[in-house]
Every structure is written in C-alpha cells, then in structure tokens.
Amino acid sequence: MSFRLLVLYGSYRSDRMGIRLVQFVVDGLRAKGQEVELVDAKAVGLPMLDRMYKEYKKGEAPAAMEELAGKIRAADGFVFVTGEYNWGLQPGLKNLTDHFLEEWFWRPAAIASYSAGRLSGARAATAWHGTLSEMGMVVVSSTLAVGPIAQTLSAEGKPVGDAGKALEHAFPRFADDLLWWVEATKAQHARKPPPY
Template identity: 70%
Template sequence: MAEKIKGADAFVFVTGEYNWSVQPGLKNLTDHFLEEWYWRPAAIVSYSAGRFAGARAGFAWHGILSEMGMVVISSMLAVGGIGQAFDAAGEPAGESGAALTRSFPRFAADLAWWTEAARVQRGRAPPPY
C-alpha cells in the first residue's frame, strides 16, 4: 500500500459521513501513512444518503489532508441521495447523478491542473523536507 501511495501523482478521497464527521476506517488508513502522502494534490468527493451529501465530512477532511502534506484543491464533489445516484451498471442516475455529471468536468480539470503543477515542480526541485 505504501508503494502504491508513493507512486501516485494525486489522490481522490471518496468519503461518506459518519455522525457529522469522517468515517473511521478511511481515517485509520490515512493515518497509517504520513510521508507517503506528501507533495501531491488531493481532491475530496463526499457522499451520503441524505441531502447534505457528506459535506460535513468533506469539510473535516480538508484540514486533515492539508496537515498530512497534500495540496487540497478547492473543487469538491458532494453526492447526496447516494442510494439513487447510480444505476445498476454504475452510471449516474436521477437528479443526484445528473448533478454529479455536470460538476465532474470542472472538478477533474482542477485536479489535473494541480497534478501537473506538482509533477513539474517535483521534477525541478526536490521537496524541501
């Protein structure tokens, strides 16, 4: 797992919301590593069964990932009504799926821009620590 993380150019954290906060399983996995995450951008996608789409967990993750050395991009995806947001084939469905489809291109472009920026900079100069 450490090798997989170190080999990545960017991260997308897909998170549900438990009791207005992060899911402990994902937090435990994230905390298990540290330097492995450094110097790369991260993006947050939150979801929940309800209307708030896991936004409170997404908010909490922002600070956690920053503290863990990632550059968290400002674009976030938040998918509410997760139980109906995808059809059986995994394609976006219904109102929530349509909102996701509309938001995705800008989110992906934002992450791609920062991914390239970080990759170029890592090639130009070694990380300061």
C-alpha cells in the first residue's frame, strides 16, 4: 500500500549537511513504495511568522503558504529531519511548521535528527517530540539519530562506514513504525471523523 508522505527539512545554511539525511530518508521511503515529497523550508521561503495560514481570509494567504497548506492537508504522514542548534530546534523548520496548525492534526510524524557531533541531534529530537505532539500529530517512537553526519552519509546521502551500516540497520524499523501509524490513522479517518 502506498501513502503520501512529506519529508520536511529546515536548514538555511549555505553548506547544509542535513540534506544528506533527507536524501537517505526520501530514497529509503521511496524504495518501500511510498510517494514522498521533500518540503525544504529554505526553498519555500516563508517569512518569519507574522500571521498563521488560518489567520488569512480565504484566498488571501501568500501563494507559497497556500500551496504548502494543500500539501500538508493531502499528506498521510510526515518525517521531520532536524539539525540541533545550541541544544534546540532548528529555527527554519520551526518557523515553517508554525505557520500551520489544524493542517497537521490527526496524522503521524517521525523525527530524524543529525549533528556534526556524536550526540546526533538527540536534544533537538526530544524538543521536536513535544512540539509536534502539541501541534496535533502522533509522534512515532522510532527515531533516526545520525552523527557525526559527515562520517555516516556521503554527499549523495549514501551510508558510509560503520555508522552508515548502523543507520541502514535502523531505517527499516523507523519506516515500518511510521507506515504502521499512517495506515492506522487512515483507517480511523475512514471509520470516524476526528472529534474536532
């Protein structure tokens, strides 16, 4: 069964390392037969949050915001690929997600984190878990944590060395966990509308 998944990424840096993990996740999910689209916060280019999508009158939201709202509503699940900035959330990704709220509700999300160091963005992943839950998503328990990213994935997003082998070993559980929740939430949506 194929599902529509969005992989969201938020680095604005000129020499982005996290794009390697994005490519690995996108390739892995596509290999499992899923329809996957990357949403790159830098490419979408939303301004710093002034008004949320829901605060615009119908038809008055900026075009990029309107287009992304439709993609979020049409998705069956999400993967958030996040770096760790000073023990916290990546600002570009946080800004992108904060433009929306109801659009995220009642669907699962998974978190893949990375860093240049050995902690693999784990503190950012922990912060995202609470944030995404507050935004109405079911956050799956399986995560991917990659670090040091330059020693785990090539520039093309291909696993290298022992760390790359460990990542390849961890990915099937991560993907299967997400896809199980995607299937479960789709079935529940078909059976009964969300309570709000």
